[in-house]
Amino acid sequence: MSKQYRGKALWKLPSRGRGTCPVCKAGRIKLLYEMILGSGDKIKVCKRCKNKKVESI
Ligand SMILES: [Zn+2]
Incomplete structure (x- = not known):
């Protein structure tokens, strides 16, 4: 699990994690962190x- 967000691991993600x-x-920023909204959406x-605390988008 180390280096999960670095290097080649990113390239397997959709849009290379961006x-x-x-x-x-x-x-075009790296979207690497999952956030659960107040509504329950991820x-x-x-x-x-x-x-940040975000209730909804
Ligand atoms: Zn942001």
Whole structure:
């Protein structure tokens, strides 16, 4: 489980782990962190948003 978010492991992910963060709208950023919304939905967010509290998008 170490280095899960580094190196070649990323290339197996859809879009190589990159996309637009639904929280901060940063594009082509690595979305590596799963966040559970207040509504119960799971989303992928960037590292800058992983500690934010988001009720809904
Ligand atoms: Zn973000």
